[in-house]
Amino acid sequence: MTPAAAAGTAAHATTTAAAEAQGFLSPTGVEIAFLLVGLVTFGAALITVTTRQLVHAALWLVVALGGLAVEYLLLTAEFIAWVQVLIYVGSVVVLLLFGLMLTRAPIGRSPDADSGNRWVALTVAVAAAAALVWVVVDAFRTTWIDLDGAPAGSTEVTGASLFQHWVLPFEALSVLLLAALVGAIVLSRKAKAATSAAAPSAPGGTDTRRDTEGAR
Amino acid sequence: MxxxxxxxxxxxxxxxxxxxxxxxxNAILVLMSVELMLNAVNLNLVAFDVWLSRTAEETLHSGQALTLFTIAIAAAEIGIGLAIVLAVYRNRGTSDIDKLRDTVEGHEPDGDASDSDASATRATAEKAEATA
Known part of the structure; x- marks a missing residue:
């Protein structure tokens, strides 16, 4: 009886240890990591919208989107994080860089990156940020996310909910992606008939569509 | 958390x-900013889905499903948007949205030269469309 009890306590100890060791970080550690990565993400986003070097804006966008992927991981939404890395960092930013190159963006500083209504835009953005942050903090002051236990967004959970409850929107989305593919080809072809200048735009667009559909 | x-x-x-x-x-920088806004919405969706999946009895994981849909639609949007920007760049020679003022109402365009230039490019674009 005693060995069985000992085994039982040992098993219990291992399960509790496993439950405790499930999170990579302690709860406070998760908060600190979230805060630090959030600061990096916000800073990269600020540089993206303020830098005068167009290519640098796209590269800082990579940092912001990657930081968001890390935030998804910290929120235990693993599948979303990897989809974010695949689609955003993998294809959307590459497509944006293609667009910058094809419109012959200057490599160095371009002094006319910002328009004249910059201060109005800054006022609007700061006012919106103040209002949103005030409302959000006031509304969710006493709300906590429980990050212990099984991850809320593992591939199994996400796949099950996606293919049980969300099948019809998923199929509609595939039709939308097909429409976007055809639309990109049509837009590029008409322009190619006008001037035969920028032929690579059509392969770029279709490649990204294929990437997206492959990742789905 | x-x-x-x-x-x-x-x-x-x-x-x-x-x-x-x-x-x-620059129109492409505007598209980048739109991507940032969409990503902010995605983060909100994921955070509230994780919160609700612990507090609610039964959840559809609607936040994560909608996040996936948003990511796919954003990819489609960026593809179409860049195709449009490239078409405009080929027709007008610029992707500066402050200079695309053909449908402006209320006041005259900046100069006659740019106006005639724009109308000329528009005419060539229409001709190209007619021949295509």
Whole structure:
């Protein structure tokens, strides 16, 4: 009886240890990591919208989107994080860089990156940020996310909910992606008939569509 | 984790994107800012889905499903948007949205030269469309 009890306590100890060791970080550690990565993400986003070097804006966008992927991981939404890395960092930013190159963006500083209504835009953005942050903090002051236990967004959970409850929107989305593919080809072809200048735009667009559909 | 952290971060990112959309002149930079706004919404969706999946009895994981849909639609949007920007660049020679004022109402365009230039490019574009 005693060995069985000992085994039982040992098993219990291992399960509790496993439950405790499930999170990579302690709860406070998760908060600190979230805060630090959030600061990096916000800073990269600020540089993206303020830098005068167009290519640098796209590269800082990579940092912001990657930081968001890390935030998804910290929120235990693993599948979303990897989809974010695949689609955003993998294809959307590459497509944006293609667009910058094809419109012959200057490599160095371009002094006319910002328009004249910059201060109005800054006022609007700061006012919106103040209002949103005030409302959000006031509304969710006493709300906590429980990050212990099984991850809320593992591939199994996400796949099950996606293919049980969300099948019809998923199929509609595939039709939308097909429409976007055809639309990109049509837009590029008409322009190619006008001037035969920028032929690579059509392969770029279709490649990204294929990437997206492959990742789905 | 406090729910206010992701919510505040998403609000700040959204307003950063808002500033970019309003203040930038290059159309591709505007598209980047739109991507930032969409990502802020995605972070909100994921955070509230994780919160609800612990507090609610039964959840559809609607936040994560909608996040996946948003990511796919954003990819489609960026493809179409870049195709449009490239078509405009080929016709007009610029992707500066402050100079695309053909449908402006209320006041005259800046100069006669640019106006005739724009109308000439428009005529060639229409001709190309007619021949295509």
């Amino acid at each position: 406090h729910l206010a952290y992701p919510a505040v971060l998403s609000a700040l990112l959204f307003c950063t994107g808002l500033y970019g959309v309003l203040a930038r002149r």
